[in-house]
Amino acid sequence: GYVRFMVNIEGRYSHFDAGTHGFNSQTPMWEKYQRMLSVWHACPRQYHLSSNEINQIINA
Numbered sequence: 001g002y003v004r005f006m007v008n009i010e011g012r013y014s015h016f017d018a019g020t021h022g023f024n025s026q027t028p029m030w031e032k033y034q035r036m037l038s039v040w041h042a043c044p045r046q047y048h049l050s051s052n053e054i055n056q057i058i059n060a
Helices: 002-009 030-041 051-058
Strands: none
Touching (some): 030 051
């Protein structure tokens, strides 16, 4: 990927260590997205969210 190219080929951003993840940024997010979706569904105006509602969704 891009970061691997920048670090290994271009020699930039040497502070990034591939470690055991090999620059793989995939993180299990399914449960988080499900919680966020539940909070969003509970909002009365889903396409006109208040800042408080946005914060609640992000922090679900």
